Structure formats: structure tokens, C-alpha cells
Amino acid sequence: MMARIAVSGRGELDAANQAMIDSLLARGHLPDAWRPVWQRVPRHLFVPDTLWVNELPLSRQGDPDGWAEAAYADLPLITLYDDGATPVSGPVGNSPAGCLSAPSVVAGILDAARVETASHILEIGAGSGWTPALLAAYAPGNTVISIEVDPVLANKARDTLAAAGFGPSSGVSVVAADGRFGYQLAAPFERVIATCAVYRVPQAWIEQTEVGGLVVTPWRTAMLDGLLLVLESHGNGSASGGFVDSASFTALCGQRRSTQQGPIRGGETRQTVLYSGKVFDDHGAHLAVALLVPDVDRWTEQLPHGHVIRLDAPGTGSWAWAQFPDGDDGPYQVRQGGPRRLWDEVEVAYQWWRSRDCPEYARFGVTVSRYGQSVWLDDPTNIVHQIMLSRN
Numbered sequence: 001m002m003a004r005i006a007v008s009g010r011g012e013l014d015a016a017n018q019a020m021i022d023s024l025l026a027r028g029h030l031p032d033a034w035r036p037v038w039q040r041v042p043r044h045l046f047v048p049d050t051l052w053v054n055e056l057p058l059s060r061q062g063d064p065d066g067w068a069e070a071a072y073a074d075l076p077l078i079t080l081y082d083d084g085a086t087p088v089s090g091p092v093g094n095s096p097a098g099c100l101s102a103p104s105v106v107a108g109i110l111d112a113a114r115v116e117t118a119s120h121i122l123e124i125g126a127g128s129g130w131t132p133a134l135l136a137a138y139a140p141g142n143t144v145i146s147i148e149v150d151p152v153l154a155n156k157a158r159d160t161l162a163a164a165g166f167g168p169s170s171g172v173s174v175v176a177a178d179g180r181f182g183y184q185l186a187a188p189f190e191r192v193i194a195t196c197a198v199y200r201v202p203q204a205w206i207e208q209t210e211v212g213g214l215v216v217t218p219w220r221t222a223m224l225d226g227l228l229l230v231l232e233s234h235g236n237g238s239a240s241g242g243f244v245d246s247a248s249f250t251a252l253c254g255q256r257r258s259t260q261q262g263p264i265r266g267g268e269t270r271q272t273v274l275y276s277g278k279v280f281d282d283h284g285a286h287l288a289v290a291l292l293v294p295d296v297d298r299w300t301e302q303l304p305h306g307h308v309i310r311l312d313a314p315g316t317g318s319w320a321w322a323q324f325p326d327g328d329d330g331p332y333q334v335r336q337g338g339p340r341r342l343w344d345e346v347e348v349a350y351q352w353w354r355s356r357d358c359p360e361y362a363r364f365g366v367t368v369s370r371y372g373q374s375v376w377l378d379d380p381t382n383i384v385h386q387i388m389l390s391r392n
Contacts, residue, residue, distance in 0.1 A: 013072075016044075017039070027104070029103075029107045030107045031107075045164045047077060052078040053070045074102050076100065079128065100130060109247070114214065115142075116139070119142045120191075121142065121189060121191045122183055124195065127153070132166070132174070133164055133172065135193075136172045141171060144173070145173045145175060149178050182207075183208070187208035188209060189213060193216045197247070200255065201368045201373060206233060215241075218248070221290040223290040227361055228246070229366055237370045271330075273332070275324060275332070283360070288353035289353065292352060292385070297312045307323075307324055308321050311336075311346070319338055320334060320346075364384070
């Protein structure tokens with residue numbers, strides 16, 4: 001629940017910024033070294049006048065107090081749906097395309113990037129400009145190049161940064177370009193930091209990171225919303241690393257995928273003893289299942305007395321739904337159809353995870369090379385999932 005903020009001037013917004021910083025520090029999300037930076041770069045300067053919060057439209061002019069509350073809530077703020085085709089004055093669209101990330105998530109990304117040892121940084125996804133401003137304020141004199149695929153958003157980010165005191169002389173540049181390809185003109189970089197999620201880490205990011213430099217990006221699968229991945233460049237077109245936190249972000253433009261549910265036809269009904277929470281409420285189990293049951297989208301539908309899990313494999317027309325009434329210890333009803341039996345695959349994958357001593361997500365790692373991307377458990381030779389000949 002967002003705290004009420006009565007907006008009568010800058011003082012109240014500055015106080016709200018300080019309260020947010022104190023909360024992040026108390027919860028261990030924000031390292032103390034970042035305190036003065038966040039004080040200098042208040043979030044409200046980068047919050048658009050119109051946006052969506054919890055799938056509801058919000059206007060600064062129509063509800064200034066609600067807008068201020070949203071600015072300092074630890075929530076992601078959706079700023080664009082369907083690449084601008086959906087007006088902010090109406091209901092949410094089909095696909096979020098722009099987002100001001102939750103403060104705790106931004107703090108986690110900046111901490112994982114270890115930017116205290118970096119002076120030349122590429123950021124993928126300028127958005128409203130808040131993250132590049134934080135990066136520039138952390139070490140004045142550093143170079144921060146931020147890529148934004150939408151030229152209109154890139155111009156808005158430049159204007160917002162300039163108004164906040166981060167014009168061209170501050171070392172921050174916003175470039176309108178496709179982030180999948182990095183920015184070869186200014187490479188190599190000591191850090192490549194993405195504020196959008198990828199299904200496959202673009203090879204250009206690895207190639208443009210100097211030896212020992214880091215690529216920090218939210219990473220996702222069709223079934224898994226996201227984990228924060230930190231890769232170290234080996235300088236030969238390859239990089240490897242592991243997952244350090246959860247991180248749910250909108251997908252990189254060019255890697256977005258349709259998530260529409262397919263039709264349910266026929267199918268078979270059976271029972272399962274596997275409760276959904278054992279799979280999807282544990283990051284380690286969820287990651288393992290997402291890797292071993294690839295190309296499958298997941299939805300959760302809340303019911304008055306329980307919930308339903310819906311799975312879809314668009315490429316094959318396969319589907320499954322499983323119903324989980326509140327207070328029911330099972331067995332639970334499952335219906336599935338198509339050439340793949342998706343819930344059967346989930347059960348097999350879950351048992352694989354249990355047979356490996358229920359590994360946490362931090363035991364998994366990723367290697368990216370010119371030949372593709374592989375996800376492994378404990379050791380790079382113990383590959384769990386692999387995409388060969390990866391293309392951006």
C-alpha cells in the first residue's frame with residue numbers, strides 16, 4: 001500500500017524521497033555509498049505526468065497526491081503500452097513497452113554492476129532517464145551512454161535529464177538506436193547495464209565489453225518473469241556468470257514475444273498431487289522448470305476460492321490448466337491437450353530439481369559465446385538448457 005503524500009511543494013516531495021531512501025537502506029536494498037546519489041537524483045523528477053499504476057491510469061494533473069505516492073512507492077510504473085498505441089487515459093494494453101522500475105530493483109542492479117570501478121558505461125533502455133542520471137551522479141566525470149529504441153522517448157529522456165541537471169556536459173548521452181546491437185562507436189565499455197529483460201543475451205553486448213568488464217541484465221524465459229544475471233567478459237567473444245537476484249522487467253525490443261492464450265480443444269483430465277506453489281513460489285524450482293519446459297507461457301487466474309494455473313506452448317498448440325482450491329491438500333484437477341502434455345513435463349522437471357538437492361537459483365549459471373547460450377548447474381559442463389547459434 002502506498003503512503004499518502006499531500007503535495008503542496010518541493011519540500012514534501014524531497015521528504016518523500018528521503019523516506020524512500022531510508023526504507024531502502026533499512027531493508028538492505030541500497031548500499032550506504034549510494035545514499036548521497038539518490039538524494040541528489042530524486043525519482044519524481046523522472047516520473048512522467050501520466051502513467052499506469054497497478055494497471056490503472058494516473059495523471060499528475062488529475063490526482064497530484066496519488067501521483068506523488070506512486071513516485072515514491074516501491075513499485076514499477078508503466079509508462080508505455082503497445083509502443084504507444086494504447087492511450088494513458090484508458091485501460092492497460094496488451095504488452096508493457098516502457099517502465100520506470102521499482103526503486104529496490106534499480107538499487108539492486110546498480111549494486112550488482114559494481115560501478116565504483118567503472119568510468120565508461122553503456123546502459124540499454126534509457127526510459128525516462130532516471131538510471132543514467134543515478135550512474136552519472138555516482139561518479140561525476142564518468143561517461144554514460146544510454147540507448148533508447150524509441151526516438152520520441154529518447155528525446156523526452158534528454159529533455160528530462162537536462163532539466164534535472166544532467167545535460168551533455170554531465171557525461172550523459174542518450175542515443176536513439178536498437179539496444180540489441182549495443183553501441184560500437186564508443187566501445188569497449190567497462191559495464192553494459194540493461195534495464196530491460198532478455199531471453200538471449202545479445203552477442204554485441206559481450207563483444208563490446210572489455211576483458212573483465214561486466215554485463216548486468218535481467219534475464220527471463222517464457223515461463224519465468226526474470227532473474228538478474230551478471231556476466232564477466234572473457235575477451236574472446238564469450239562471458240559467463242550467475243544469477244544474483246530476482247528482477248522482473250519488460251522485454252528488450254526485438255526479443256518481445258506474443259503471449260496470447262490459444263484455444264482449448266478436447267484434452268484429457270487427470271489428477272496431480274503437485275501443488276503450484278511448490279513450483280512457482282520457489283525461485284530455484286521455477287527456474288529449473290522454466291529451463292526444462294521451454295517455450296511455455298504461464299498465467300495465474302485468481303478465483304473466489306483458489307486459483308488456476310494456465311500453460312500454453314504457442315508453437316505446438318499445447319495447453320494445460322490446473323485448478324487449486326484454497327484449503328485443499330490435493331489431489332488437484334489438471335486438464336491438458338495438444339501434442340505436448342505440459343503439466344506432465346512440469347512434474348518431470350520438478351522431480352529433476354528435487355533429485356539435485358533442490359538447488360537455489362544462485363547455483364545456476366550462464367555462458368554466452370559466439371555459438372549460443374547455455375544455462376548450467378554448479379559447473380559450466382553440467383548444461384541444463386542450451387540455445388545454439390544464438391541470433392540477436
